[in-house]
Amino acid sequence: QVQLQESGPGLVKPSETLSLTCTVSGGSISSYYWSWIRQPAGKGLEWIGRIYTSGSTNYNPSLKSRVTMSVDTSKNQFSLKLSSVTAADTAVYYCARMATRQWLDYWGQGTLVTVSS
Amino acid sequence: QSALTQPASVSGSPGQSITISCTGTSSDVGGYNYVSWYQQHPGKAPKLMIYDVSNRPSGVSNRFSGSKSGNTASLTISGLQAEDEADYYCSSYTSSSTLLFGGGTKLTVL
Numbered sequence: 333q334v335q336l337q338e339s340g341p342g343l344v345k346p347s348e349t350l351s352l353t354c355t356v357s358g359g360s361i362s363s364y365y366w367s368w369i370r371q372p373a374g375k376g377l378e379w380i381g382r383i384y385t386s387g388s389t390n391y392n393p394s395l396k397s398r399v400t401m402s403v404d405t406s407k408n409q410f411s412l413k414l415s416s417v418t419a420a421d422t423a424v425y426y427c428a429r430m431a432t433r434q435w436l437d438y439w440g441q442g443t444l445v446t447v448s449s
Numbered sequence: 450q451s452a453l454t455q456p457a458s459v460s461g462s463p464g465q466s467i468t469i470s471c472t473g474t475s476s477d478v479g480g481y482n483y484v485s486w487y488q489q490h491p492g493k494a495p496k497l498m499i500y501d502v503s504n505r506p507s508g509v510s511n512r513f514s515g516s517k518s519g520n521t522a523s524l525t526i527s528g529l530q531a532e533d534e535a536d537y538y539c540s541s542y543t544s545s546s547t548l549l550f551g552g553g554t555k556l557t558v559l
Contacts, residue, residue: 376552433501
C-alpha cells in the first residue's frame with residue numbers, strides 16, 4: 333500500500349520560502365506524476381502543481397512565479413518550495429500521487445503551514 | 450484559471466439520491482474525460498471516489514456514480530447514508546496541462 337508523508341516547518345515568516353518534502357513508501361516513486369495541493373482553513377482545494385519523475389513540471393498559473401518542485405528518486409521523495417510567502421499562503425498542504433490520466437489516488441495526511449512573524 | 454463551478458451545498462434524507470454538478474468549459478471538463486471526484490470528511494485528506502468521469506476505484510461503494518454531458522460533470526450518490534455527509538470536490542485536467550478543482554459542495558444528510 334502506497335503511503336505519503338509530508339514534512340517541513342509548520343511556521344514560516346512572511347517573505348520567506350516555504351519548503352516541504354513528501355516521502356513515498358510502499359512503492360516506487362518512478363513512472364508517476366506527484367502533486368502538491370493546498371487548502372486554507374474552511375476553503376476549497378487548490379492544485380499547486382505536479383512533477384514527473386523525469387523532473388518535468390507543470391504549475392498552477394496563479395502560483396507559477398513562486399513555485400519550484402523537485403524530485404529525488406534515490407530517496408523516494410519530492411519537494412515543494414514556495415517563495416515570498418504571505419498570510420494568504422497559510423493552509424494545509426497535501427502531497428498526492430497523480431495517475432497518468434490526472435486523478436489523485438494516494439494522498440498524504442496533510443501538514444499545516446502557518447505564515448506569521 | 451477559475452475554479453470549476455459546484456453548488457455550495459446539497460442535502461438529502463437517508464435512502465434518497467442526490468446529484469452534485471460540476472460545470473467547466475470546453476478547455477477542461479468538456480474537452481477531456483479526465484474528471485475525478487473526491488470526498489473529504491472534516492480534518493481528513495480527500496479520498497478519490499470517481500475517476501475518468503465514471504469509474505470507481507476498488508473499494509468505493511457502487512452507490513457512487515459519475516457522468517458527464519458537455520461541459521458539466523455530475524456525481525450521484527444513491528441510497529444516502531449518514532457516513533456520506535462530507536465535502537465533495539470535482540477536478541478536471543485542462544488544456545494548459547494543469548488540474549483544476551471545483552469550489553466544493555457540502556453534503557448534508559438530514
